[in-house]
Amino acid sequence: MAGIYVCGPTVYGDAHLGHARPGITYDVLVRLLIHLGYKVRYVRNITDVGHLENDSDEGEDKIAKKARIEQLEPMEIVQHYTIRYHEAMKMLNTLPPSIEPRASGHIPEQISLVSKILDAGYAYISNGSVYFDVESYNKKHPYGVLSGRTLENVISNSRVLDGADDKRSPFDFALWKKASPEHIMRWDSPWSNGFPGWHLECSAMSAKYLGDKFDIHGGGMDLLFPHHECELAQNTAARGEGGVRYWMHNNMITINGQKMGKSLGNFITLEELFTGSHKILERAYTPMSIRFFILQAHYRSTLDFSNEALIAAEKGYRKMMQASKDVSGLNAVPGELSDEIRALREAVYDALCDDLNTSVAIAHLFDAVRIVNQVKEGSNKISLQDKEVLNSLFKEIAEGVLGLADDQASGGNSKILSEVVELILEMRREAKAEKNFARSDEIRERLTSLGITIKDTKEGTEWTL
RNA sequence: GGUACCCUGGCCGAGUGGUUAGGCAACGGUCUGCAAAACCGUGAACAGCAGUUCGAUUCUGCUGGGUACCUCCA
Numbered sequence: 001m002a003g004i005y006v007c008g009p010t011v012y013g014d015a016h017l018g019h020a021r022p023g024i025t026y027d028v029l030v031r032l033l034i035h036l037g038y039k040v041r042y043v044r045n046i047t048d049v050g051h052l053e054n055d056s057d058e059g060e061d062k063i064a065k066k067a068r069i070e071q072l073e074p075m076e077i078v079q080h081y082t083i084r085y086h087e088a089m090k091m092l093n094t095l096p097p098s099i100e101p102r103a104s105g106h107i108p109e110q111i112s113l114v115s116k117i118l119d120a121g122y123a124y125i126s127n128g129s130v131y132f133d134v135e136s137y138n139k140k141h142p143y144g145v146l147s148g149r150t151l152e153n154v155i156s157n158s159r160v161l162d163g164a165d166d167k168r169s170p171f172d173f174a175l176w177k178k179a180s181p182e183h184i185m186r187w188d189s190p191w192s193n194g195f196p197g198w199h200l201e202c203s204a205m206s207a208k209y210l211g212d213k214f215d216i217h218g219g220g221m222d223l224l225f226p227h228h229e230c231e232l233a234q235n236t237a238a239r240g241e242g243g244v245r246y247w248m249h250n251n252m253i254t255i256n257g258q259k260m261g262k263s264l265g266n267f268i269t270l271e272e273l274f275t276g277s278h279k280i281l282e283r284a285y286t287p288m289s290i291r292f293f294i295l296q297a298h299y300r301s302t303l304d305f306s307n308e309a310l311i312a313a314e315k316g317y318r319k320m321m322q323a324s325k326d327v328s329g330l331n332a333v334p335g336e337l338s339d340e341i342r343a344l345r346e347a348v349y350d351a352l353c354d355d356l357n358t359s360v361a362i363a364h365l366f367d368a369v370r371i372v373n374q375v376k377e378g379s380n381k382i383s384l385q386d387k388e389v390l391n392s393l394f395k396e397i398a399e400g401v402l403g404l405a406d407d408q409a410s411g412g413n414s415k416i417l418s419e420v421v422e423l424i425l426e427m428r429r430e431a432k433a434e435k436n437f438a439r440s441d442e443i444r445e446r447l448t449s450l451g452i453t454i455k456d457t458k459e460g461t462e463w464t465l
Numbered sequence: 466g467g468u469a470c471c472c473u474g475g476c477c478g479a480g481u482g483g484u485u486a487g488g489c490a491a492c493g494g495u496c497u498g499c500a501a502a503a504c505c506g507u508g509a510a511c512a513g514c515a516g517u518u519c520g521a522u523u524c525u526g527c528u529g530g531g532u533a534c535c536u537c538c539a
Binding site for chain 1: 466467468469470471476477478479480486487488489490496497498499500501502503504505531532533534535536537538539
């Protein structure tokens with residue numbers, strides 16, 4: 001079994017375009033592994049406690065703060081934004097994780113992990129809080145391997161923050177925090193009535209559901225330091241080894257070259273993208289064009305948002321989906337698989353299996369699109385074998401692995417609508433037969449203004465919404 | 466300041482020590498009553514300078530520009 005753990009969102013606000021990137025990236029990874037025959041356990045957490053506004057130890061819990069402002073229970077905030085996150089991820093056609101654990105539901109596991117780290121001698125108790133002792137840990141295990149730092153440069157660059165008096169060193173991080181009187185979310189522990197540190201939940205929950213050693217740990221690049229570095233240190237301190245075979249980090253989505261982020265206030269929520277209700281959006285974009293936009297870049301590269309790029313992605317996506325739809329109706333002649341199609345299939349798999357290079361895989365799929373169109377047009381011929389392979393490339397890879405669903409089909413165009421459109425098109429055909437082109441053009445224009453595009457082909461008139 | 470990364474044609478975006486990435490846009494053609502779509506074809510790029518090399522967009526160094534992390538962020 002392949003075990004994958006991905007850091008999920010802290011649910012105190014709506015999911016934005018940035019959240020779509022790991023959502024989609026790891027979704028494609030999971031789909032690919034399943035397609036290749038692996039049994040996958042995909043764990044993605046919901047952070048609902050312990051994530052402080054800053055690390056000064058005086059920082060307020062993000063969720064508790066939102067709850068205070070909105071005058072709601074913290075768990076109401078959590079529930080509200082968790083549901084909205086699920087909705088957004090579903091619209092992006094991501095598969096739900098196998099397990100979606102919440103930090104607040106794993107307090108005993110976290111307490112026991114703190115005890116283990118204390119027993120191992122890599123943590124100390126100070127005024128009811130427990131801190132990870134980075135310096136003593138570093139004597140046996142290098143701290144900073146994941147992010148390419150050494151303790152020396154961590155030391156020289158750690159800010160001395162106010163209110164960190166309980167810590168021996170500014171770079172030590174909290175495993176358990178004693179709650180201040182006004183703190184809402186709190187639990188009993190051997191050290192104090194308090195709450196777990198943010199980094200702790202992922203160590204505790206990944207071990208619980210995936211074991212002491214699992215295959216892939218994913219997350220955004222911004223979590224590399226300190227979050228994943230601390231996680232790695234906690235794992236190693238508690239069990240003697242890091243426990244993760246491969247770390248995977250998706251890069252950021254930028255806007256005007258700058259990271260899109262909550263703290264920068266330059267983010268666009270997914271809902272705004274889907275509805276076009278944000279001042280920098282020229283119009284609404286479908287979830288699938290956003291998915292395609294993200295997959296056209298490699299997950300480790302930054303990807304810059306712009307209306308132009310999104311519109312280009314949408315057109316490319318539609319072109320591919322049209323070919324995917326057309327392939328089953330193609331004429332094919334009996335015969336063997338051609339070298340061209342065989343090479344094409346191989347190239348697609350090679351790309352996906354080479355560090356999930358969706359960008360190159362899509363480029364090859366566009367070769368398949370061209371072939372489909374040529375055959376449809378009659379300027380190229382394929383064998384039945386070829387057709388079968390092409391069909392599986394679109395259905396199993398483009399739709400199955402890349403998760404590109406046909407959002408037109410789900411767009412609510414009912415049977416009645418299509419019958420009505422057919423009726424109108426029949427009237428247009430009659431007008432054309434009578435060479436009443438003024439009339440036929442008028443019908444076309446009025447359909448266009450309703451959002452229905454039509455095109456005349458040899459086989460008849462096709463239409464899309 | 467420390468660390469890492471990036472700079473590719475009009476735009477987005479892969480990739481490689483010598484061979485067309487791809488998408489969008491543009492241009493020419495085919496098709497069409499016209500349009501759209503589709504198809505065929507075309508052009509266009511590797512920030513600058515120096516070095517290594519038979520050969521560099523790809524390696525090295527420098528310069529310029531930009532980004533991320535170093536406090537929370539996917």
